[in-house]
Amino acid sequence: MIITRRNALKLGITAFLTSLASNATARKLTGTKVVVIGAGLAGLAAAKQLQERGAEVIVLEAGDYVGGRIRTDMSLGAPFEFGAGWIHGPSQHNPVKQLADALDVGTFVTDDDNLEVFDLSGRPLTDAEYVRLDDMYDHLETVLYSPARSETRSVHDLLREIEPDILTDPLGIWALSTFFEFDIGAGIEDISARNGFASDTFDGADVILTEGYDQVFAPLAADLDIRLNTPVSRVYHDRNGVEIDGLQADYVVCAVPLGILKTGDIVFEPSLPEDVQKSIDRIGFGSVTKIALKFETPFWDTETQYFGVMTEPRGRWNYWLNYRTFSDENILLGLSFGRYAPIADNMSKEVMTRDALAVLRSVWGDEVTSPQSVLTTHWSKEPHFLGAYSFPRTGGSVADFTRLEAPISGRLFMAGEHTNFDYHGTTHGALMSGRRAASDILKA
Ligand SMILES: Cc1cc2nc3c(=O)[nH]c(=O)nc-3n(C[C@H](O)[C@H](O)[C@H](O)COP(=O)(O)OP(=O)(O)OC[C@H]3O[C@@H](n4cnc5c(N)ncnc54)[C@H](O)[C@@H]3O)c2cc1C
Known part of the structure; x- marks a missing residue:
């Protein structure tokens, strides 16, 4: 969140009223x-x-x-977060960051720009394609963050009318899923174009909690x-x-x-x-699915924070976090988004592992060995939750x-x-x- 006058007032006044209320009560x-x-x-x-x-x-x-x-599950030697993984916007105003600070727990800033993306054939993007990806992201942000007040359609239906090319461009499909479906925890067919991206954020680059x-x-x-x-x-x-x-x-x-x-x-x-x-x-109440694959030795560049893989269908294990950037463990954490997440949730651990490994092999081929250990999530099947997080639905x-x-x-x-x-x-x-x-x- 950019600290606008409105936000500054909101945060300041809230803190003041809270302190008055707590003294009085x-x-x-x-x-x-x-x-x-x-x-x-x-x-x-x-x-x-x-x-x-x-x-x-x-x-x-x-x-x-x-x-x-x-x-959190520490059995892989580094934290596997079944649910929340990042403190989003860890500014001093973020109350979860305040809790983390009070406890002095370790945090690590993940770098969204330290990203390597591979196309459907496993080829890394060229510099020109990264420029196109950046432009496309900026454009999508402009379109989706300030929709018309009268808008009633889903994100998908809005884009089908005004930006149909993005929906057939593998780069556009990957960007929509990785940046927008992940954020909201649902498919673009279900997210309201009017309210889907109207919520607020705190400032600061996301952090994970290393312990x-x-x-x-x-x-x-x-x-x-x-x-x-x-x-x-x-x-x-x-x-x-x-x-x-x-x-x-x-x-x-x-x-x-x-x-x-x-x-x-x-x-x-x-x-x-x-x-x-x-x-x-x-x-709406959608899902996001995670799989952690721990290998004996890394076959990927250990310095790269995130790998993006263009996959079909949209949302299938298209974003990977490299644990070697903040731990000694050879773990890749794969994520599925949008309408693919509930499909993945329904897979057994074995089937999900095969599915995720097939995506890794589309990039690294035979270098991808069998994982030593695997952890998976199935949020939409968990009886006390039945999903990952709420979202503004059409x-x-x-x-x-x-x-x-x-x-x-x-x-x-x-x-x-x-x-x-x-x-x-x-x-x-x-x-x-x-x-x-x-x-x-x-x-x-
Ligand atoms: C995969 C995933 C990734 C996420 N990533 C992030 C992230 O990176 N950053 C972030 O900020 N947030 C993230 N979130 C969202 C964040 O985790 C949630 O918004 C937050 O933890 C929800 O807290 P809550 O107290 O509202 O609900 P919950 O934590 O769900 O607590 C509700 C509790 O109610 C219990 N319950 C259910 N039914 C009953 C019943 N009948 N009787 C008694 N108890 C019951 C449940 O067992 C549960 O313990 C993620 C969530 C998921 C699932």
């Missing part, structure tokens, strides 16, 4: 019971803030670990009463209080993923208001996100990345939503 909630559903970053942030204000807080988590879509993303929520989870393996199925709420699967409290914060809200597996009594339900249905609007941000009743509050339009699909969006839900309860 210190320990205001003593004797108040709150149940938080979901131990992702949003739920943890809400729970921590409420407990600090004196509330008695219980966090109910369906899974057997804390962190939700932040989940694992899961470091950041440790202080939030400390001292909380978190009950794992406890999926919530029924939330009763009225003007006097709430009851969650038999547990009584004054307030409830529901911080489960949008994918779970869409299924209706959590029964709300009374039902969620019709406009809330419609907003849940209209917001037919929906910004108001759908803001409806979920507003209190559902005086007792029931939603949190989660899908309740923060400005920063949806990010860890900082989730964190901010949890803090917002906590301050809504303080106001209530």
Whole structure:
């Protein structure tokens, strides 16, 4: 985010009001019971803030670990992030960066420009093609970041009318998938051209956490009463209080993923208001799929940060992060985007490995050996998530996100990345939503 006057005011005023609010409401909630559903970053942030204000807080988590879509596996010798991998826009205003700084955890700035791209035949791009790629990216940014107010089509349908050549140009297809579908976590056929790229960002080049993303929520989870393996199925709420699967409290914060809200597996009594339900249905929830392949020796240039591979169909293992740029491990992390991500999610580990290796072999041929170890993700198949992150879908609007941000009743509050339009699909969006839900309860 460029710190415009509007943003500076927004950030400054928010900080000022938050400090006033916290002074005025210190320990205001003593004797108040709150149940938080979901131990992702949003739920943890809400729970921590409420407990600090004196509330008695219980966090109910369906899974057997804390962190939700932040989940690190160190078994390959370097962090494999099942979910969030980067702190996007790690400026001093980014609250997740603030957590990382407070813990003094290691970060590494990934360099998006340190990129080598290969065409469909495995040939590296020429200098002229890189210039064309840059121009195309700038042009797409201009088109997609400032659409007409009356626009109602998907990104795909908009481009089909105004830039049809991009949709048939392998370079354009690769750029659309790698830069735009990855960002939004959905296919261009589904992303709203009006709102798809209207969210906000913080400043700064993205960083990864060299000791694992899961470091950041440790202080939030400390001292909380978190009950794992406890999926919530029924939330009763009225003007006097709430009851969650038999547990009584004054307030409830529901911080489960949008994918779970869409299924209706959590029964709300009374039902969620019709406009809330419609907003849940209209917001999209896509997927992004990752595979980490660890090899005995590198067959790639160990100094290059990212490899791009033009593939068919669009979104199939077209972007690779080289772990040798920030660790000693010979790992390539492949990513699938857009409509290919749910296809990849449905593959077994063996099939996914073959699929990803075929893409690597289209570039490095027989130099690609069998991997020593493999880790894969399948977010749209994970029963407690059913997708990766929310996105503005065709037919929906910004108001759908803001409806979920507003209190559902005086007792029931939603949190989660899908309740923060400005920063949806990010860890900082989730964190901010949890803090917002906590301050809504303080106001209530
Ligand atoms: C593949 C992938 C890559 C990503 N990359 C990035 C990135 O690089 N940078 C970034 O900023 N963000 C990224 N994100 C997004 C980021 O991870 C999420 O926005 C954020 O972690 C969501 O936090 P949350 O608290 O809203 O939800 P979650 O972390 O999903 O927490 C919700 C919790 O609710 C639990 N739950 C579900 N159902 C129930 C139930 N019935 N009862 C009780 N508990 C329940 C779940 O088990 C989960 O623990 C990525 C996400 C994915 C999946």
